Amino acid sequence: MSHTRSPEEALLFKLLRTLFASPAPAEQAHASSAEDLKQRGNAHFNAGQLDAAAACYRQAIALDPQLAAAYNNLAAVLQQQGELEQARQHATQAIVLAPNLSQAHFKLGEITREQGDYAASVAHFRHCLALQADDEPSLLALAHSLCLLGAHDEAEALLHDALLRQPQALNLHYYLGNIYKERGAPQRALAEYAWCLEQAPDLWPAQMNSGLACWELGDLGSARTWLQQAAADPTRTEAQLALGELLLLQGELEAGFALLEQRFESQQPAYRYIRETLPRLGGVPLWQGEALAGRNLLLWAEQGLGDTLMMLRYLPELRRQGAGQLLVFCQPHVLRLIEASGLADAVCSLAGQARAFAGSAHHYALHCPLMSLPQRLGSSNANIPANPPLQLPANLLASWQQRLAHLAGHKVGLVWAGNPQLKKDALRSIPLAHFSALAEVPGLQLISLQKSEARAQIADSGLPLHDWMDDCADMLDTAALISQLDLVISVDTSVAHLAGLLGKPVWLLNRHESEWRWQLERQDSPWYPSMRIFRQHSVGDWHTTIKEVQEALLAPTR
Known part of the structure; x- marks a missing residue:
């Protein structure tokens, strides 16, 4: 079970990644000790080479089973690879070996939060603060977990108390704004974001969240202005997605669906499924809207049941565009409906997907997630395809x-x-x-x-x-x-x-x-x-x- 990390926390987690990054890479010499192997693992980790990093950390542990930092660093790798239970075990072992290792408590706080164990997450972040009072990353992480636990009052009080000691702390004001926004107090959130932007006018997460707060207030003109500012840099994925949804809401489908394609780059938990699915496709290229010319197309559901049903209208259109065979991977609840209606040549359940993709992908020239079909086919309010004919037994x-x-x-x-x-x-x-x-x-x-x-x-x-x-x-x-x-x-x-x-x-x-x-x-x-x-x-x-x-x-x- 994963927690919901909203785009509002982008600044917080950027800060956390910076402050809790692995140590600087060691010289790439032949490792001769557990410490050397750990340092080489850190170098691989910082370079994004997770498998190589994990191998180094495991070798370090084999040489020195008491090296707590190697367990903790391996936990960080496993967390990024989605192996949360293994990550939790290794971070726990780091704490067994070094009960006051703050980094391990912090990592366990992150992992348990991602697993949905918010009470455990709160306990670990509290331990971090007990070891180092007023540590800002731990303070913000604790406030986040308290909110997920439903203890919004305590999270708000925690930040107010910290601001008494650090009244100019930008991140504390920013995150307090996020709490106000999540609690349905957008006016108070806007005041905090305004303070942040006075100090740092280019702080785009505050621009984005100002837009979202204005959106909640019904001031869509201001919301659009703020979101356009935040999304001015195309690398700001979360701002691009927020602006895309606003454009869709306002009926600008072509521009909105184009921005929604940024979800392939998003680190939001809502799009984690995309990140996990793409490697399973065995190198089959993503269809970008080019002529199909009889090529077989693998389509896959990525979001909710309603989204899948909404996108079925595009399957006959793909036939008209010249697609060869269509294979649809979908939620089990819609499988028989698609089969009965003859909308695809084959339909597979998302259950056991890794095996199904491995066995089927090589038969298909291209793949495309269902929610990308409106963008690929240039949908606007005027040309949305008609509902497909559903055949019921x-x-x-x-x-x-x-x-x-x-x-x-x-x-x-x-x-x-x-x-x-x-x-x-x-x-x-x-x-x-x-x-x-x-x-x-x-x-x-x-x-x-x-x-x-x-x-x-x-x-x-x-x-x-x-x-x-x-x-x-x-x-x-x-x-x-x-x-x-x-x-x-x-x-x-x-x-x-x-x-x-x-x-x-x-x-x-x-x-x-x-x-x-x-x-x-x-x-x-x-x-x-x-x-x-x-x-x-x-x-x-x-x-x-x-x-x-x-x-x-x-x-x-x-």
């Missing part, structure tokens, strides 16, 4: 038709919650009890399309919901159920995409800040012609939005 359709045959009236599917693990899920999910107004609409049959633990709300909601989701193993089953409904009402989840793909009338309940694919203000969607968007008027106010849905259901034409 006749026996499955007949089964659901029979099951719902006894329901008289208008059959409406309902989804009220998304994935609780996503950072902004609380902004888009709605407690089921809020939908009580829908029960007042005569002739309505409410059918649950909800998965996850949010289904537990049905028992206490008092709503007369029919629930067959235990019988829906994947998106193919859910699609067959939706095909028998008159309407789907959904928060921003994959089911909204699925209903839109099927051409089913779908009413999306969109959070106040919106999300890039639903753009701004419009009540329709260029991605799904059958979609109608009901927007939240202010943060936290779903009552007004659901009242508008109720009124629309009561309208004679609905």
Whole structure:
């Protein structure tokens, strides 16, 4: 399990990497001792040669099993290679050998945070501060872990206390701004970023976060100005990505999708999957939009289920562009849906992907992640491809038709919650009890399309919901159920995409800040012609939005 490291922390982690970098490279002489091998490992590590560094550290440990620093440095290599449990074991061994080795406690703090063990992470960073009071990297790292643990008040107090002793500390002000932004206090965040930019006008992370804070306040003009400043240098990946999402939100798809290609360079955990996948493709080149001319193309899902469903429209377009065979690697939940619809020549589950890529990649001339298809094919609001024809098995359709045959009236599917693990899920999910107004609409049959633990709300909601989701193993089953409904009402989840793909009338309940694919203000969607968007008027106010849905259901034409 990995933690969510937002782009707001870019400055912090740059600082940490600088202050906790391995020692300067030793002379490249033949190693004759464990210390020499450790120094050679450091040289390889600093050069980005992780395998060679690991080999040196292991040799050093073999020569001197008591060399704590070699264990710690090997842990740093393993962390970068994604081997977090092994990294944790080696950093722990460094502390066993040298209980007050601050670097090892710091490394364990990073590793345990990345594993999602925030309590352990907090403990290790506290130990660092006990060994060296007011050490800024440890202080900032502790504040970060406290926030992830949900202890925002303590993190904020920690920084305020440090600022009393170091009132001019730029990084403390910057990170305090990040905490305010994360806590939903963008005005206070802007004040901290403004102070930072007075001291360091070219501090681009503060420019970027000023843009994000203005975005949260709804001042998109200022947000765009700040993000353009931050993204002026094309090497500032996180700023480029933030600007790209804002442009997409504003309907500038071509420019926005072009900037979204920077995710290949991003170190954000959200894009870690890309970094892990590319080496598994065995040297197959990335398709950049050149003529396909019958060449076989391997496509792979990189983000959520909704994103995968949204991108399926491009598969027929690839055929028209001259692609040979299409192989799609996707989430298990959409595999049967793609297979049944004949959209690809072969479909594989992402489960066991490393083996599947190794066995399949050499049959394909090119590869492309699904979310790059809009950029490769030059999508704009005016030319988004139509939804692909989805073919559902006749026996499955007949089964659901029979099951719902006894329901008289208008059959409406309902989804009220998304994935609780996503950072902004609380902004888009709605407690089921809020939908009580829908029960007042005569002739309505409410059918649950909800998965996850949010289904537990049905028992206490008092709503007369029919629930067959235990019988829906994947998106193919859910699609067959939706095909028998008159309407789907959904928060921003994959089911909204699925209903839109099927051409089913779908009413999306969109959070106040919106999300890039639903753009701004419009009540329709260029991605799904059958979609109608009901927007939240202010943060936290779903009552007004659901009242508008109720009124629309009561309208004679609905």
